[in-house]
Amino acid sequence: MFLFSTHDAEELLLPSAAEPAIMEAAEDPKGTIRTDSVLIADDDPISRSIVESHFRKWGLNITSVSDGLSAWNELQKPDAPSLIVLDWMMPGFTGIDLCRKIRARRTKRYPYILLLTSRDAKQDLVQALDAGADDYLTKPFHASELQSRLKVGSRILQLQNDLLKKEGQLRHEAMHDRLTGLWNRGAILDFMNREIMRAARTRNSMGLLLLDIDHFKSINDTYGHQAGDEALQQVAERLAKTVRNYDWVGRYGGEEFVVVLCNSNADVVANCAERLRESIALAPLRVCGMDLPVTVSVGASISTSTDNLLQTADAALYRAKALGRNRVEIGW
Numbered sequence: 001m002f003l004f005s006t007h008d009a010e011e012l013l014l015p016s017a018a019e020p021a022i023m024e025a026a027e028d029p030k031g032t033i034r035t036d037s038v039l040i041a042d043d044d045p046i047s048r049s050i051v052e053s054h055f056r057k058w059g060l061n062i063t064s065v066s067d068g069l070s071a072w073n074e075l076q077k078p079d080a081p082s083l084i085v086l087d088w089m090m091p092g093f094t095g096i097d098l099c100r101k102i103r104a105r106r107t108k109r110y111p112y113i114l115l116l117t118s119r120d121a122k123q124d125l126v127q128a129l130d131a132g133a134d135d136y137l138t139k140p141f142h143a144s145e146l147q148s149r150l151k152v153g154s155r156i157l158q159l160q161n162d163l164l165k166k167e168g169q170l171r172h173e174a175m176h177d178r179l180t181g182l183w184n185r186g187a188i189l190d191f192m193n194r195e196i197m198r199a200a201r202t203r204n205s206m207g208l209l210l211l212d213i214d215h216f217k218s219i220n221d222t223y224g225h226q227a228g229d230e231a232l233q234q235v236a237e238r239l240a241k242t243v244r245n246y247d248w249v250g251r252y253g254g255e256e257f258v259v260v261l262c263n264s265n266a267d268v269v270a271n272c273a274e275r276l277r278e279s280i281a282l283a284p285l286r287v288c289g290m291d292l293p294v295t296v297s298v299g300a301s302i303s304t305s306t307d308n309l310l311q312t313a314d315a316a317l318y319r320a321k322a323l324g325r326n327r328v329e330i331g332w
């Protein structure tokens with residue numbers, strides 16, 4: 001996904017190709033840098049072309065600009081490089097201006113900024129770091145040092161990628177039911193509340209369905225919990241396939257499911273409820289190698305006729321059970 005690999009030091013070493021004079025012999029000729037992209041902004045064409053030639057050799061995808069404004073515009077693009085090498089003095093915005101502007105954005109993805117400049121006073125270094133630069137290298141630079149510093153940047157960015165990935169996994173786990181892959185109770189109730197508010201705001205209506213697998217306990221008791229789990233998974237799959245793609249399906253708990261029907265009037269809610277009931281009853285489930293006829297009872301409610309959708313749907317579900325199961329009852 002991003003930049004040169006940091007897990008294998010061998011891969012980060014340089015090729016043996018001849019280097020410009022600026023490249024020092026310290027570079028190891030064994031490997032190449034693998035990477036995605038870097039932005040270089042420098043108004044000095046000679047300095048820029050030297051840096052570009054290194055980047056090219058190290059396998060970087062290069063976006064190269066000659067002023068601060070162009071750099072800023074490049075950074076607004078969704079696929080903008082996360083590794084940024086900035087000259088200090090440039091028309092448009094200076095490197096320091098850009099550091100401040102980049103940090104002020106507070107984007108989720110943290111770009112790594114290396115300031116590359118001929119200014120070498122201690123207070124310049126301090127000013128650059130204070131402005132938001134992560135690192136600082138003075139011209140003329142040794143190519144091997146630039147490369148090493150870019151590797152540091154790539155390690156930081158790779159760590160960030162790992163964290164974002166982990167965060168995404170945790171968010172997914174926090175919102176999904178592990179067995180069925182549907183939204184879990186907390187998530188589906190959040191969606192329900194959001195849809196209720198949206199329906200009120202837009203003067204539309206929305207519906208809620210509670211579905212309960214009939215005689216589920218007997219599946220567990222007769223065929224074991226593995227069969228019960230498989231039945232839950234297959235019912236979940238059928239429900240998810242049957243709803244419209246903008247509706248929400250979640251596991252409410254046990255053998256009970258919730259469907260949030262967005263922007264739906266009473267007819268739509270009744271039709272969806274019936275379609276979902278049918279999707280389960282029409283063909284037996286295939287559970288532990290057996291064909292297992294399963295049905296669901298459904299209680300429905302709609303936002304225009306009740307203040308408490310869950311309670312109303314639950315009462316309707318209770319009626320559906322009492323009236324013989326495998327049926328839909330509407331709570332309005």
Ligand SMILES: [Mg+2]
Pocket residue numbers: 042043044087088089090
């Ligand atoms: Mg300059």
